[in-house]
Amino acid sequence: xQTVTQSQPEMSVQEAETVTLxxxxxxxxxxxYLFWYxxxxxxxxxxxxxxxxxKQQNATENRFSVNFQKAAKSFSxxxxxxxxxxxxxxxxxxxxxxxxxxxxxxxGKGTKLSVIP
Amino acid sequence: xxxxxxxxxxxxxxxxxxVTLRCSPKSGHDTxxxxxxxxxxxPQFIFQYYEEEERQRGNFPDRFSGHQFPNxxxxxxxxxxxxxxxxxxxxxxxxxxxxxxxxxxxxRLTVL
Numbered sequence: 001x002q003t004v005t006q007s008q009p010e011m012s013v014q015e016a017e018t019v020t021l022x023x024x025x026x027x028x029x030x031x032x033y034l035f036w037y038x039x040x041x042x043x044x045x046x047x048x049x050x051x052x053x054x055k056q057q058n059a060t061e062n063r064f065s066v067n068f069q070k071a072a073k074s075f076s077x078x079x080x081x082x083x084x085x086x087x088x089x090x091x092x093x094x095x096x097x098x099x100x101x102x103x104x105x106x107x108g109k110g111t112k113l114s115v116i117p
Numbered sequence: 118x119x120x121x122x123x124x125x126x127x128x129x130x131x132x133x134x135x136v137t138l139r140c141s142p143k144s145g146h147d148t149x150x151x152x153x154x155x156x157x158x159x160p161q162f163i164f165q166y167y168e169e170e171e172r173q174r175g176n177f178p179d180r181f182s183g184h185q186f187p188n189x190x191x192x193x194x195x196x197x198x199x200x201x202x203x204x205x206x207x208x209x210x211x212x213x214x215x216x217x218x219x220x221x222x223x224x225r226l227t228v229l
Contacts, residue, residue, distance in 0.1 A: 043223050
């Protein structure tokens with residue numbers, strides 16, 4: 001079974017600064033996806049960024065980027081130029097690759113990020 | 118382009134009752150997954166429906182059942198409600214074979 005661990009229950013960052021959220025996972029699969037989802041107080045889970053395990057290049061989406069270390073099974077999220085709207089719960093999630101017969105997302109417990117004005 | 122929608126937004130039930138939650142997937146999506154999110158926790162996978170059949174199930178008892186209709190919308194049914202069933206229930210839709218799932222706003226269920 002896959003497990004996802006987020007070791008930082010809460011973090012805070014000053015507006016316009018950079019923050020990194022940590023995530024480690026455990027799997028015996030070689031083909032899989034990793035995701036970061038954001039859940040603001042409004043509850044809607046929003047996809048922030050995704051990474052395919054076979055891609056060596058780290059994914060980026062505007063101010064969001066990941067540091068994917070496959071051998072270390074580490075998948076951290078960096079948020080640059082933090083904005084007040086980034087305040088939310090952030091969840092790291094794992095999914096086996098297509099063809100593996102599993103379609104579920106396995107989530108970590110989340111990191112509560114607060115952006116301070 | 119409408120995203121994933123869920124109804125109702127909030128629901129209050131008493132122990133032993135039955136509840137039905139509804140989900141309409143994002144336009145063009147054919148697969149619906151359901152997750153339970155307890156307070157302060159990450160979502161837990163309940164099951165996934167594709168082509169009107171349950172394709173995969175998480176570690177949830179048979180009291181949790183579902184259905185998918187020909188228009189790809191889905192229902193989650195929970196029988197014999199327990200206090201521990203109180204949670205946010207999230208629906209997510211996707212295209213079969215695609216990696217990412219798109220979530221709805223959730224239904225907050227409170228069991229008294």
